[in-house]
Amino acid sequence: MSSALATDPQADELLHRLLATAEGQQDPYPLYRALRTAAPVHRSGLDGVWYATGFAAARRVLLHPNFGKTPRLTIRRHGVSEERVRMVERRPLRPSMITANPPEHSRLRGAAKGAFLPAQIEALRSRIAMLVDERLDRLAAAGTADVMAELAYPLPLTVIGELLDVPEQDREDFRSLAVATLVGDDPDPAPEALSRSEAASIQLGDYVSDLVAARRTRPGNDVLSLLIEHHDDGGLDNAELVATVILLLAAGFFTTTNLIGNGLLALLHHPAEMKRLWADPTLVGSAVEEMLRYDTPVQLTTRHVLADVDVDGTHFRQGENVVVLLGAANRDPACFPEPDRFDVARPDNGHLSFAWGSHFCLGARLARLEAQLVFSGLLQRFTRLELTGEPVRRPGLALRGLESLRLRMTSR
């Protein structure tokens, strides 16, 4: 890829619309398509950051050891004031696996890995199925409801809360703090949201430190106790322990919440596919993969060039930053035939929604299990799902999801 193509002003205009306008947040997919057509890897003339929209390039960047993490947010927002960028960069850093490079990355991931092995996740199946049933009972009794509030938010929060044994009465507070911190990850956060995000991050740190202190006095079989053991054996320092707990709690619920919401919305917008899934429950596994591909909850991640490297003819220099647009790569026609078609039986669906390589989502198996149980439960319980109002989208591009989704549900 030549650098002349990479500084194409038309592509920069598309990037601006994607990252800094409501248009990008509402429906980024036409903009992704136009950007990918201009260049599957584009270097912005405005900020010098690379943007990968093509599947092959995105996957190579995620896999290649010369691309790593930098703890600071690397997206230089187009048209956003320097003051706002400095506000983002001032946010307190939490040293967890998601911002670490080797060898720290393996040590930090290793501390939590044991809790996410296939057998561990499979052992949660019956409890999660029971939680799904309880939620569906309430939805069936109500007949109409906001499924974000009644199912998509509370279910994953309960699952991760139980995994870490966070007291039930604290989970709601935890939820609002975690959501407030996430706003700071958006490409163009409002200054007030950033201040709230900073304050929430400090409160969360205090809350988790207290939780750790309390758990020390009565250790159990939960993931928090496992992490405390790693700390006591010298595998994690105090800041890393707190950061890992926050990461698991936050990554563990909000993303899955949005998978349930985005997946349901995709089905509602494609009634023939909903009918197909309802007629053949064995499609639930491939349907969840298609929901992940079609409208992924995590639209982007960032990488830092650790050493000069050539990828498919593009030269990346040490110190440069790359934004990998996962949601764009998932719609690349070179990899997914008819990529804008939602197909619950799509074969060979190797999407990038859980990223790839060393930072591949630690909770992917858990997220898949939760979503599969939710969609199997919905199709067993209800014959018909209908929208009763306009779905409300939460602001932001990086974490894509709904604030509310009101449905009428007809029971069998």
Ligand code: HEM
């Ligand atoms: C649909 C649900 C989910 C999606 C779409 C998702 C997506 C992702 C993505 C894209 C990454 C890679 C980030 C990067 O490369 O910078 C990631 C990492 C991670 N995810 Fe998830 N995630 C989901 C659910 C979960 C759950 C349920 C948990 C935990 C209970 C979890 C825990 C993590 C952790 C710990 C990492 C960091 C891994 C590392 O850096 O080595 N995720 N996730």
